[in-house]
Amino acid sequence: MRIGGGVNFSDVDYRNFIVTTRFDDVSKLTFFADADYQAGNVTYLTFDVSTTDVQYDELEVGEESGDNRDSSALVGFRWLGLGKTTATAKVGYQYKTFESESRENFSGNTVELGATWKPQEYSTFDISFSRAAEDSSTVGDYILEINSGLAWKQSWTEDFDTSLSFSYTDEDYIGFSRNDKTKNLALNLNYTVTRWIKLQAGYQFTDKNSTETDISYDKNAVNLGIVVAL
Secondary structure: OEEEEEEEEEEEOOOOOHHHHHHHOEEEEEEEEEEEEEOOOOEEEEEEEEEEEEEEOOOOOOOOOOOEEEEEEEEEEEEEEOOOEEEEEEEEEEEEEEOOOOOOOEEEEEEEEEEEEEEEOOEEEEEEEEEEEEOOOOOOOEEEEEEEEEEEEEEOOOOEEEEEEEEEEEEEEEOOOEEEEEEEEEEEEEEEOOOOEEEEEEEEEEEEEEOOOOOOEEEEEEEEEEEEOO
16 A cells, blocks of 8 residues: 655746736645555555645735635546556545635535556557536636546657647636636647657647637637757
């Protein structure tokens, strides 16, 4: 059995558009502990607990404080199958309690699922799904967020590889009448010319639909690049 834990501190200070972004400056102090127990040849039981103290540096006039404590406990398993497939599945409970009594607290299920299939050494498929309550930087008390994704990475030769991914996000703004649904499709190509030079190209399509006026949009983006390592 393996037992671990630790402390993590992060402090985010935005430097652009500080007239508005200064209200998103935030510090987070997290305490966490986790454990693995080998239940079979390729199966491990997992246990995770964490608590995060979230403190925003500045409060906008007329707004309620977003300071909160975000805690969760999850139990699940990790599976290492015959070298080709790995998977994790965790379910648990999350508590998000705000210092401001006018904000709605969250207590409910949280889920983390993921799997990787590697049928060949040069080909990898990934699938993921998660559900959790997240802080909102715009409106509402918090966001109940559901994420799912698929990805495929293929190495065609030693010098050329591609990746294709699709993600879907559903964001329900609690405390405000707004729901966003976002689809994202991305294709990336990488070609190694020499040990020092790599060519990159990519395409990304984003489709965002929202119940809030003027939030929905479609976006097409193309990027080309050269990476030089000295």
